[in-house]
Amino acid sequence: MAVVSLLKCTTYSVDVLKAKILEGLMLIAFDPDRFDGARVALKPNLLSAVAPDSAVVTHPHFFQAVAEIVIDHGGRPVLIESPAVVSLGNAMRKAGYLPIIDKLGIEVADLDAVEKISCEDARMFTYFEISRAFFNVDIIVNIPKFKTHGLTYITAAVKNLFGAVPGMRKSQMHLRFPDKREFSEHILDLYGAFLTGFAEKKTMLHILDAVVSLQGEGPGTSGSPTETGAIIIGEDALAVDCTAVRLTGLDMNHAATLIMGFTRDFGVSSPDDIQVTGESIDDMRVHDFVPAKSTGVPVFLRWTLARKIMKNLFVEKPLPMQSACILCYQCRLICPADAISAAGKKKRVPQFDYHRCIRCFCCREICPQGAITLKRGAMQWLLMRR
Ligand code: SF4
Ligand code: SF4
Numbered sequence: 001m002a003v004v005s006l007l008k009c010t011t012y013s014v015d016v017l018k019a020k021i022l023e024g025l026m027l028i029a030f031d032p033d034r035f036d037g038a039r040v041a042l043k044p045n046l047l048s049a050v051a052p053d054s055a056v057v058t059h060p061h062f063f064q065a066v067a068e069i070v071i072d073h074g075g076r077p078v079l080i081e082s083p084a085v086v087s088l089g090n091a092m093r094k095a096g097y098l099p100i101i102d103k104l105g106i107e108v109a110d111l112d113a114v115e116k117i118s119c120e121d122a123r124m125f126t127y128f129e130i131s132r133a134f135f136n137v138d139i140i141v142n143i144p145k146f147k148t149h150g151l152t153y154i155t156a157a158v159k160n161l162f163g164a165v166p167g168m169r170k171s172q173m174h175l176r177f178p179d180k181r182e183f184s185e186h187i188l189d190l191y192g193a194f195l196t197g198f199a200e201k202k203t204m205l206h207i208l209d210a211v212v213s214l215q216g217e218g219p220g221t222s223g224s225p226t227e228t229g230a231i232i233i234g235e236d237a238l239a240v241d242c243t244a245v246r247l248t249g250l251d252m253n254h255a256a257t258l259i260m261g262f263t264r265d266f267g268v269s270s271p272d273d274i275q276v277t278g279e280s281i282d283d284m285r286v287h288d289f290v291p292a293k294s295t296g297v298p299v300f301l302r303w304t305l306a307r308k309i310m311k312n313l314f315v316e317k318p319l320p321m322q323s324a325c326i327l328c329y330q331c332r333l334i335c336p337a338d339a340i341s342a343a344g345k346k347k348r349v350p351q352f353d354y355h356r357c358i359r360c361f362c363c364r365e366i367c368p369q370g371a372i373t374l375k376r377g378a379m380q381w382l383l384m385r386r
Pocket of ligand 2: 336362
Protein backbone atom coordinates (compact mmCIF):
# COMPACT_ATOMS: atom_id res chain seq x y z
CA MET A 1 0.00 0.00 0.00
CA ALA A 2 1.43 3.39 -1.00
CA VAL A 3 0.47 6.44 1.03
CA VAL A 4 -0.10 9.73 -0.74
CA SER A 5 -1.00 13.04 0.84
CA LEU A 6 -3.47 15.39 -0.81
CA LEU A 7 -3.39 19.00 0.37
CA LYS A 8 -5.69 21.84 -0.54
CA CYS A 9 -3.74 24.94 -1.63
CA THR A 10 -4.93 27.80 -3.80
CA THR A 11 -1.99 30.17 -3.51
CA TYR A 12 1.64 30.37 -4.53
CA SER A 13 2.60 32.15 -1.32
CA VAL A 14 5.92 30.55 -0.31
CA ASP A 15 5.02 30.50 3.39
CA VAL A 16 1.68 28.79 2.79
CA LEU A 17 3.28 26.29 0.40
CA LYS A 18 5.97 25.43 2.92
CA ALA A 19 3.42 24.80 5.65
CA LYS A 20 1.29 22.64 3.35
CA ILE A 21 4.23 20.64 2.00
CA LEU A 22 5.55 20.00 5.53
CA GLU A 23 2.08 18.85 6.54
CA GLY A 24 2.01 16.56 3.50
CA LEU A 25 5.39 15.06 4.37
CA MET A 26 4.20 14.31 7.91
CA LEU A 27 1.06 12.65 6.52
CA ILE A 28 3.13 10.19 4.47
CA ALA A 29 5.49 9.70 7.46
CA PHE A 30 8.45 11.26 5.69
CA ASP A 31 10.60 12.95 8.34
CA PRO A 32 12.15 16.10 6.81
CA ASP A 33 15.12 15.62 9.14
CA ARG A 34 16.18 12.98 6.62
CA PHE A 35 17.44 15.94 4.58
CA ASP A 36 19.98 16.73 7.32
CA GLY A 37 23.46 16.46 5.83
CA ALA A 38 22.09 15.07 2.57
CA ARG A 39 22.78 16.25 -0.95
CA VAL A 40 19.31 16.59 -2.43
CA ALA A 41 18.45 16.70 -6.15
CA LEU A 42 15.55 19.02 -6.96
CA LYS A 43 14.01 18.16 -10.34
CA PRO A 44 11.33 20.70 -11.37
CA ASN A 45 9.66 20.82 -14.77
CA LEU A 46 11.44 23.54 -16.76
CA LEU A 47 10.37 22.34 -20.18
CA SER A 48 11.08 25.61 -21.96
CA ALA A 49 11.64 29.33 -21.50
CA VAL A 50 8.15 30.47 -20.51
CA ALA A 51 6.62 32.59 -17.76
CA PRO A 52 5.37 30.80 -14.64
CA ASP A 53 1.74 31.86 -15.12
CA SER A 54 1.64 29.77 -18.32
CA ALA A 55 1.46 26.69 -16.00
CA VAL A 56 3.89 24.95 -18.37
CA VAL A 57 6.65 24.89 -15.74
CA THR A 58 6.73 24.15 -12.03
CA HIS A 59 5.91 27.46 -10.37
CA PRO A 60 9.10 29.13 -9.02
CA HIS A 61 7.54 29.71 -5.59
CA PHE A 62 6.62 26.03 -5.40
CA PHE A 63 10.25 25.16 -6.18
CA GLN A 64 11.40 27.75 -3.63
CA ALA A 65 9.19 26.29 -0.90
CA VAL A 66 10.65 22.80 -1.43
CA ALA A 67 14.21 24.17 -1.59
CA GLU A 68 13.74 26.14 1.65
CA ILE A 69 12.38 23.06 3.44
CA VAL A 70 15.47 21.10 2.36
CA ILE A 71 17.80 23.90 3.50
CA ASP A 72 15.91 24.53 6.78
CA HIS A 73 16.43 20.86 7.63
CA GLY A 74 20.15 20.85 6.92
CA GLY A 75 20.14 19.55 3.32
CA ARG A 76 22.14 20.84 0.33
CA PRO A 77 19.87 21.20 -2.72
CA VAL A 78 21.12 20.93 -6.28
CA LEU A 79 18.83 21.81 -9.18
CA ILE A 80 18.96 19.23 -11.98
CA GLU A 81 16.95 19.84 -15.14
CA SER A 82 17.58 19.83 -18.87
CA PRO A 83 15.17 21.67 -21.16
CA ALA A 84 14.92 20.23 -24.66
CA VAL A 85 15.88 23.18 -26.87
CA VAL A 86 16.60 26.32 -24.87
CA SER A 87 19.45 26.62 -22.37
CA LEU A 88 18.69 25.93 -18.71
CA GLY A 89 19.83 29.49 -17.90
CA ASN A 90 17.28 30.91 -20.31
CA ALA A 91 14.49 28.69 -18.98
CA MET A 92 15.33 29.64 -15.37
CA ARG A 93 15.44 33.35 -16.21
CA LYS A 94 12.07 33.34 -17.99
CA ALA A 95 10.40 31.19 -15.34
CA GLY A 96 11.61 33.40 -12.48
CA TYR A 97 14.01 30.86 -10.94
CA LEU A 98 17.22 32.91 -11.08
CA PRO A 99 16.55 35.22 -8.09
CA ILE A 100 15.64 32.15 -6.00
CA ILE A 101 18.78 30.28 -7.03
CA ASP A 102 20.86 33.36 -6.14
CA LYS A 103 19.08 34.10 -2.86
CA LEU A 104 19.24 30.53 -1.55
CA GLY A 105 22.67 29.76 -3.05
CA ILE A 106 21.39 26.63 -4.79
CA GLU A 107 23.88 24.67 -6.86
CA VAL A 108 22.88 24.09 -10.50
CA ALA A 109 24.12 20.81 -11.96
CA ASP A 110 26.47 20.55 -14.91
CA LEU A 111 24.24 19.31 -17.73
CA ASP A 112 26.99 18.19 -20.07
CA ALA A 113 28.11 15.31 -17.90
CA VAL A 114 26.05 12.15 -18.39
CA GLU A 115 26.22 8.63 -17.08
CA LYS A 116 24.52 5.38 -18.01
CA ILE A 117 21.82 3.93 -15.84
CA SER A 118 20.05 0.64 -16.49
CA CYS A 119 16.60 -0.71 -15.74
CA GLU A 120 16.11 -4.25 -14.52
CA ASP A 121 13.22 -5.88 -16.39
CA ALA A 122 13.14 -3.16 -19.06
CA ARG A 123 10.51 -3.64 -21.76
CA MET A 124 11.74 -1.18 -24.38
CA PHE A 125 15.05 0.31 -23.36
CA THR A 126 17.63 -1.16 -21.02
CA TYR A 127 20.09 1.74 -20.76
CA PHE A 128 19.61 5.50 -20.46
CA GLU A 129 22.11 8.31 -20.33
CA ILE A 130 21.01 10.76 -17.64
CA SER A 131 22.64 13.76 -15.97
CA ARG A 132 25.55 12.47 -13.88
CA ALA A 133 24.48 14.79 -11.06
CA PHE A 134 21.74 12.31 -10.10
CA PHE A 135 24.44 9.79 -9.16
CA ASN A 136 26.02 12.23 -6.73
CA VAL A 137 22.98 12.91 -4.53
CA ASP A 138 21.49 11.06 -1.57
CA ILE A 139 17.82 11.96 -2.11
CA ILE A 140 15.90 12.83 -5.29
CA VAL A 141 12.97 15.22 -4.93
CA ASN A 142 10.91 15.26 -8.11
CA ILE A 143 8.82 18.46 -8.39
CA PRO A 144 6.57 18.03 -11.45
CA LYS A 145 3.74 20.17 -12.76
CA PHE A 146 0.41 18.49 -13.48
CA LYS A 147 -0.40 18.91 -17.18
CA THR A 148 -2.25 17.29 -20.02
CA HIS A 149 -0.10 15.87 -22.81
CA GLY A 150 -0.94 15.35 -26.48
CA LEU A 151 0.92 12.04 -26.69
CA THR A 152 0.97 10.53 -23.20
CA TYR A 153 -2.36 12.08 -22.03
CA ILE A 154 -0.88 13.35 -18.75
CA THR A 155 2.52 14.45 -17.55
CA ALA A 156 3.20 14.41 -13.83
CA ALA A 157 5.66 12.53 -11.59
CA VAL A 158 6.64 9.63 -13.89
CA LYS A 159 6.96 11.67 -17.09
CA ASN A 160 8.85 14.52 -15.37
CA LEU A 161 11.83 12.19 -14.97
CA PHE A 162 12.26 12.31 -18.76
CA GLY A 163 13.92 15.71 -18.16
CA ALA A 164 16.85 13.77 -16.66
CA VAL A 165 17.78 12.77 -20.22
CA PRO A 166 19.82 15.73 -21.47
CA GLY A 167 18.55 18.17 -24.09
CA MET A 168 17.91 16.98 -27.61
CA ARG A 169 18.49 13.31 -26.77
CA LYS A 170 14.88 13.38 -25.60
CA SER A 171 13.48 14.06 -29.06
CA GLN A 172 15.53 11.20 -30.53
CA MET A 173 13.64 8.90 -28.14
CA HIS A 174 10.41 10.09 -29.73
CA LEU A 175 11.75 9.00 -33.10
CA ARG A 176 12.58 5.54 -31.77
CA PHE A 177 9.22 5.15 -30.05
CA PRO A 178 6.63 7.20 -31.98
CA ASP A 179 3.73 5.12 -30.70
CA LYS A 180 2.04 6.26 -27.48
CA ARG A 181 2.25 2.84 -25.82
CA GLU A 182 5.86 2.19 -26.77
CA PHE A 183 6.85 5.70 -25.73
CA SER A 184 5.09 5.29 -22.39
CA GLU A 185 6.76 1.91 -21.78
CA HIS A 186 10.10 3.56 -22.44
CA ILE A 187 9.30 6.32 -19.94
CA LEU A 188 8.43 3.59 -17.44
CA ASP A 189 11.78 1.93 -18.17
CA LEU A 190 13.40 5.21 -17.19
CA TYR A 191 11.37 5.33 -13.97
CA GLY A 192 12.45 1.73 -13.33
CA ALA A 193 16.06 2.77 -13.87
CA PHE A 194 15.68 5.45 -11.17
CA LEU A 195 14.28 2.80 -8.83
CA THR A 196 16.81 0.04 -9.48
CA GLY A 197 19.73 1.47 -11.46
CA PHE A 198 21.83 3.23 -8.82
CA ALA A 199 24.49 1.27 -6.95
CA GLU A 200 22.54 2.06 -3.78
CA LYS A 201 18.79 2.65 -3.89
CA LYS A 202 18.01 6.35 -3.50
CA THR A 203 15.11 7.81 -1.59
CA MET A 204 12.70 9.43 -4.06
CA LEU A 205 10.03 11.90 -3.16
CA HIS A 206 7.47 13.30 -5.59
CA ILE A 207 5.85 16.66 -4.77
CA LEU A 208 3.33 17.55 -7.47
CA ASP A 209 2.46 21.17 -8.24
CA ALA A 210 -1.24 21.00 -9.05
CA VAL A 211 -2.10 24.35 -7.48
CA VAL A 212 -2.63 25.61 -11.02
CA SER A 213 -2.51 22.85 -13.64
CA LEU A 214 -2.49 22.85 -17.43
CA GLN A 215 -5.56 21.54 -19.23
CA GLY A 216 -6.47 21.21 -22.90
CA GLU A 217 -3.70 21.11 -25.44
CA GLY A 218 -0.76 20.65 -23.06
CA PRO A 219 2.02 20.24 -22.22
CA GLY A 220 3.21 23.49 -23.87
CA THR A 221 1.76 26.94 -24.29
CA SER A 222 -1.19 25.66 -26.35
CA GLY A 223 -2.73 24.39 -23.12
CA SER A 224 -4.66 26.59 -20.68
CA PRO A 225 -3.91 27.12 -16.99
CA THR A 226 -6.68 26.17 -14.60
CA GLU A 227 -6.85 26.26 -10.82
CA THR A 228 -6.93 22.75 -9.39
CA GLY A 229 -5.89 23.84 -5.89
CA ALA A 230 -3.88 20.77 -4.93
CA ILE A 231 -0.49 19.52 -3.79
CA ILE A 232 0.06 15.76 -3.99
CA ILE A 233 3.01 14.11 -2.25
CA GLY A 234 4.24 10.54 -2.16
CA GLU A 235 7.26 8.27 -2.52
CA ASP A 236 5.59 6.26 -5.31
CA ALA A 237 5.32 8.21 -8.58
CA LEU A 238 2.51 6.04 -9.95
CA ALA A 239 0.47 6.62 -6.79
CA VAL A 240 0.94 10.40 -7.08
CA ASP A 241 -0.04 10.41 -10.77
CA CYS A 242 -3.05 8.19 -10.15
CA THR A 243 -4.30 10.53 -7.43
CA ALA A 244 -3.98 13.53 -9.78
CA VAL A 245 -5.90 11.73 -12.53
CA ARG A 246 -8.69 10.78 -10.11
CA LEU A 247 -8.79 14.32 -8.71
CA THR A 248 -9.24 15.89 -12.13
CA GLY A 249 -11.73 13.29 -13.36
CA LEU A 250 -9.58 12.27 -16.33
CA ASP A 251 -9.99 8.84 -17.89
CA MET A 252 -7.36 6.61 -16.32
CA ASN A 253 -7.50 4.20 -19.24
CA HIS A 254 -5.93 6.86 -21.47
CA ALA A 255 -3.03 7.51 -19.08
CA ALA A 256 -0.69 4.90 -20.57
CA THR A 257 2.19 5.47 -18.12
CA LEU A 258 -0.27 4.74 -15.34
CA ILE A 259 -2.13 1.77 -16.76
CA MET A 260 1.05 0.10 -18.01
CA GLY A 261 2.93 1.15 -14.88
CA PHE A 262 0.44 -0.84 -12.80
CA THR A 263 1.58 -3.98 -14.64
CA ARG A 264 5.23 -3.40 -13.67
CA ASP A 265 6.75 -4.40 -10.37
CA PHE A 266 7.41 -0.80 -9.31
CA GLY A 267 5.09 -0.47 -6.33
CA VAL A 268 1.35 0.00 -6.68
CA SER A 269 -0.53 -2.18 -9.13
CA SER A 270 -3.97 -0.54 -8.98
CA PRO A 271 -5.77 2.46 -7.45
CA ASP A 272 -6.81 0.10 -4.63
CA ASP A 273 -3.16 -0.03 -3.51
CA ILE A 274 -3.14 3.72 -2.78
CA GLN A 275 -4.14 5.29 0.52
CA VAL A 276 -4.91 8.99 0.18
CA THR A 277 -4.39 10.98 3.39
CA GLY A 278 -5.17 14.63 4.16
CA GLU A 279 -8.08 15.85 2.06
CA SER A 280 -10.41 13.42 0.35
CA ILE A 281 -10.51 13.26 -3.43
CA ASP A 282 -14.29 13.56 -3.40
CA ASP A 283 -14.17 16.82 -1.42
CA MET A 284 -11.60 18.34 -3.75
CA ARG A 285 -12.81 16.90 -7.07
CA VAL A 286 -12.10 19.18 -10.04
CA HIS A 287 -15.00 19.35 -12.46
CA ASP A 288 -14.74 20.03 -16.20
CA PHE A 289 -10.98 19.50 -16.43
CA VAL A 290 -10.28 19.39 -20.17
CA PRO A 291 -8.05 16.63 -21.61
CA ALA A 292 -5.87 17.10 -24.70
CA LYS A 293 -7.64 16.36 -27.98
CA SER A 294 -4.91 14.22 -29.41
CA THR A 295 -3.89 11.09 -27.56
CA GLY A 296 -1.59 9.67 -30.23
CA VAL A 297 -2.16 6.95 -32.74
CA PRO A 298 -4.75 4.29 -31.78
CA VAL A 299 -3.25 0.82 -31.37
CA PHE A 300 -5.37 -0.72 -34.12
CA LEU A 301 -4.05 1.89 -36.57
CA ARG A 302 -0.37 1.43 -35.78
CA TRP A 303 0.29 -0.34 -39.04
CA THR A 304 -1.04 2.63 -40.97
CA LEU A 305 1.87 4.75 -39.82
CA ALA A 306 3.90 2.97 -42.44
CA ARG A 307 1.37 4.06 -45.05
CA LYS A 308 1.68 7.75 -45.59
CA ILE A 309 -1.79 8.32 -46.97
CA MET A 310 -3.50 6.44 -44.13
CA LYS A 311 -1.52 8.34 -41.53
CA ASN A 312 -2.57 11.67 -42.94
CA LEU A 313 -6.19 10.59 -43.12
CA PHE A 314 -6.53 9.16 -39.62
CA VAL A 315 -4.17 11.05 -37.32
CA GLU A 316 -4.12 14.74 -36.31
CA LYS A 317 -1.32 16.78 -37.80
CA PRO A 318 0.51 19.77 -36.27
CA LEU A 319 -0.37 22.96 -38.11
CA PRO A 320 1.52 26.25 -37.54
CA MET A 321 -0.57 29.43 -37.39
CA GLN A 322 0.84 32.47 -39.10
CA SER A 323 -1.02 34.79 -36.74
CA ALA A 324 1.05 33.61 -33.75
CA CYS A 325 4.31 32.27 -35.20
CA ILE A 326 7.42 34.39 -34.61
CA LEU A 327 9.68 32.17 -36.75
CA CYS A 328 11.93 31.25 -33.82
CA TYR A 329 12.35 27.74 -35.28
CA GLN A 330 12.48 25.99 -31.92
CA CYS A 331 10.03 23.51 -33.49
CA ARG A 332 12.51 22.80 -36.28
CA LEU A 333 15.32 22.27 -33.80
CA ILE A 334 13.43 19.75 -31.71
CA CYS A 335 11.73 17.78 -34.52
CA PRO A 336 13.22 14.26 -34.33
CA ALA A 337 11.99 13.33 -37.82
CA ASP A 338 13.52 16.31 -39.63
CA ALA A 339 10.02 17.10 -40.87
CA ILE A 340 10.14 20.89 -40.47
CA SER A 341 11.89 23.30 -42.83
CA ALA A 342 12.19 27.06 -43.17
CA ALA A 343 9.21 29.22 -44.15
CA GLY A 344 8.61 29.63 -47.86
CA LYS A 345 8.10 32.91 -49.66
CA LYS A 346 4.31 32.82 -49.56
CA LYS A 347 3.64 31.93 -45.90
CA ARG A 348 5.56 33.17 -42.86
CA VAL A 349 5.42 29.84 -41.00
CA PRO A 350 7.73 26.82 -41.02
CA GLN A 351 6.85 24.17 -43.59
CA PHE A 352 5.84 20.74 -42.28
CA ASP A 353 6.36 17.51 -44.22
CA TYR A 354 3.48 15.34 -42.98
CA HIS A 355 4.85 12.23 -44.67
CA ARG A 356 7.97 12.41 -42.51
CA CYS A 357 6.14 13.59 -39.38
CA ILE A 358 5.77 10.84 -36.75
CA ARG A 359 3.14 12.78 -34.73
CA CYS A 360 5.22 13.02 -31.57
CA PHE A 361 3.97 16.62 -31.03
CA CYS A 362 7.33 17.76 -29.66
CA CYS A 363 6.93 20.85 -31.86
CA ARG A 364 3.68 21.81 -30.09
CA GLU A 365 5.25 21.12 -26.74
CA ILE A 366 8.20 23.42 -27.36
CA CYS A 367 6.56 26.27 -29.31
CA PRO A 368 6.82 29.34 -27.02
CA GLN A 369 3.89 31.05 -28.77
CA GLY A 370 1.33 28.24 -28.70
CA ALA A 371 1.37 28.74 -32.46
CA ILE A 372 0.92 25.11 -33.50
CA THR A 373 -2.62 23.85 -33.57
CA LEU A 374 -3.92 20.41 -34.48
CA LYS A 375 -5.74 19.61 -37.69
CA ARG A 376 -7.78 16.46 -37.73
CA GLY A 377 -7.18 13.93 -40.49
CA ALA A 378 -9.92 13.94 -43.15
CA MET A 379 -11.25 10.55 -42.04
CA GLN A 380 -10.80 11.01 -38.34
CA TRP A 381 -14.48 11.29 -37.68
CA LEU A 382 -14.50 7.50 -38.02
CA LEU A 383 -12.28 7.25 -34.93
CA MET A 384 -14.28 9.84 -33.05
CA ARG A 385 -17.30 7.55 -33.33
CA ARG A 386 -15.54 4.63 -31.62
S1 SF4 B 1 5.63 27.46 -34.89
FE1 SF4 B 1 6.28 28.10 -32.84
S2 SF4 B 1 8.27 27.13 -32.51
FE2 SF4 B 1 7.83 27.01 -34.71
S3 SF4 B 1 8.81 28.82 -35.56
FE3 SF4 B 1 6.70 29.40 -35.12
S4 SF4 B 1 6.76 30.28 -33.06
FE4 SF4 B 1 8.68 29.18 -33.33
S1 SF4 C 1 6.60 17.88 -37.12
FE1 SF4 C 1 6.17 18.00 -34.91
S2 SF4 C 1 4.85 16.21 -34.53
FE2 SF4 C 1 5.85 15.89 -36.51
S3 SF4 C 1 7.69 14.69 -36.04
FE3 SF4 C 1 8.29 16.85 -36.06
S4 SF4 C 1 8.12 17.50 -33.93
FE4 SF4 C 1 6.99 15.57 -34.09
